[in-house]
Amino acid sequence: MSDFISSGWSYWVTIIALGGVAFCLWLLFTQRSFLKKDVEADNTGHEWDGITEYNYPVPTWWTVMYVGLCAVGLGIMFLYPALGSNPGQVGYTSAKQAEEEKAAYLESLKPVYAKFDGQTIEQLAANEDARKLGERLFLNNCAQCHGSDAKGSPNFPNLTDSDWLWGGKPEQIHQTITEGRHGMMAPLAAVVSNEEANQIAHYVRSLSGLSSDPTLAPLGQVKFQAVCAACHGMDGKGNQLLGAPNLTDDVWLNSSSREVIVKTILEGRSGIMPAQKNTLTPEQIKMLAAYVWGLSNNK
Ligand code: HEC
Ligand code: HEC
Incomplete structure (x- = not known):
């Protein structure tokens, strides 16, 4: 081209x-x-x-x-390609060179991963060498969003606690990393007025024991059950099939402040975990799943 x-x-x-x-x-x-x-x-x-x-x-x-x-x-x-769009006689392209170098690199990695062949994610998580390998992969591929300590930052979830948007079983984490995830909460300004959003925010804060107005929260509860429960559950404990967070704990994607909750209700929010299957090999993804699982399950 x-x-x-x-x-x-x-x-x-x-x-x-x-x-x-x-x-x-x-x-x-x-x-x-x-x-x-x-x-x-x-x-x-x-x-x-x-x-x-x-x-x-x-x-x-x-x-x-x-x-x-x-x-x-x-x-x-x-x-070589030097004269405008003339491709040159040897058929060189830098994209082809990059492909070849990547293939050679992946080939050279095979022996590193071979010794972990056939191990489960739980077994890998308990293996010190695998953990080190997973940590290096994490620093290179994940730390820019989740932080080098995997503790996350506003809008990027903490991976070291045992609170999960999409589930914390080894195979769920593996799926998250392989295919990516898209957590989507649509804006609700069309069905919820500013005043109602404020009432709901008071109710949401009361779910996790944060300060709230005792007259507004019950009004918010009625609205919550009508509008929010479909995703966050009647009890507000969330739904991992939708990536809808548990609203009753003290873990927040962004902030627990009333203003942020009102903004979330009116404007919605969205979080994208990019799929890694085209970037990393299956062995690398498994190593990462073990590393992440180990962060909250290793003693
Ligand atoms: C571009 C930023 C970005 C990068 C890079 C990234 N993530 Fe994520 N990740 C996110 C976001 C944002 C979410 C939350 C998605 C949501 O809101 O549902 C997430 C979610 C997750 C989850 C699910 C957490 C839960 O509570 O269920 C896991 C596990 C995870 N990431 C692991 C990784 C690993 C391992 C890597 C490295 C291969 C990685 N992420 C790289 C942004 C990123
Ligand atoms: C269509 C499903 C859906 C509905 C309906 C919905 N939410 Fe959400 N909500 C989500 C998802 C998914 C997320 C996570 C978005 C992300 O990953 O960025 C979320 C995130 C949130 C957050 C941020 C939580 C955190 O940990 O920081 C709050 C607060 C929230 N929702 C409150 C509400 C309230 C209140 C309502 C009703 C007015 C509501 N949601 C309706 C799906 C929904």
Whole structure:
């Protein structure tokens, strides 16, 4: 596929590339005094403190090198993609090179993972070598969102507690990492007024024992059961099939403040855990699942 939006650019690049070589050769031609070996070097007439400047012909070795480099340049342009969208004779592309290097890298990893073959996620979690490997994978691939200690940050869940949006069984964590997850709460401003959102927020805060207004919370409860319970459950304990969080504990994706809860109700929220199946190998994903599971299950 060409990187150019029109063939004009391809010609433009070709002209610059070939023109560059032509310019170099022209420059050499204008300095061709090397051809006239017998010519005496001109005295330029410049003299400083007894040092005279001469205009000697360019040495032959230098000329040969110069012409040689022009030839090498033309050779490279012929073999590799250099002249606009011309792919070159050897069929090189940087994407292909990256693919090959990745394949070679994955091949070189095989022995590292081979010794863990056939072990379950629980067994891997208990294995010190596997844990170290998992930790390195985590630091390289997951820490940017979940933190290097896996404790998360606002909107990125803590993976070291035993509170799970999508379930904490080994196979559920494995599924989360492999396929990714998308937690979606639609905005409810169309069905809940600002005042009602405030009442519901008081009720939600009361579920986890946070301060709330005792007259507004019961009004919020009625509305909660009508609008929110479908996902968060009648008791507010959440639903792992939908990734709907438990609202009765003290673990919050963002914040437990009344303002944030009202905003969540009116504007909704969404959290995306990116799928890793196209980035990491199955062995790496299993190692990571074991590492994450171990964070809250290893003694
Ligand atoms: C781009 C940011 C990002 C990266 C990178 C990322 N995650 Fe996540 N992850 C999230 C978000 C956001 C969620 C919460 C999804 C939701 O709201 O439902 C999440 C959720 C999870 C969960 C589910 C937590 C629960 O409570 O059920 C696990 C397990 C997890 N991530 C593990 C990993 C691992 C292992 C990696 C590295 C391979 C990783 N994540 C990389 C953003 C990220
Ligand atoms: C369609 C299902 C659905 C409905 C209906 C719904 N929610 Fe949610 N809610 C979710 C999901 C899924 C998340 C997690 C979003 C994410 O991963 O970012 C969430 C997140 C939240 C959070 C953030 C929790 C935390 O730990 O920080 C609060 C608070 C919340 N919902 C309250 C409510 C209230 C109150 C209602 C009713 C007015 C409601 N939700 C209705 C699915 C729903």
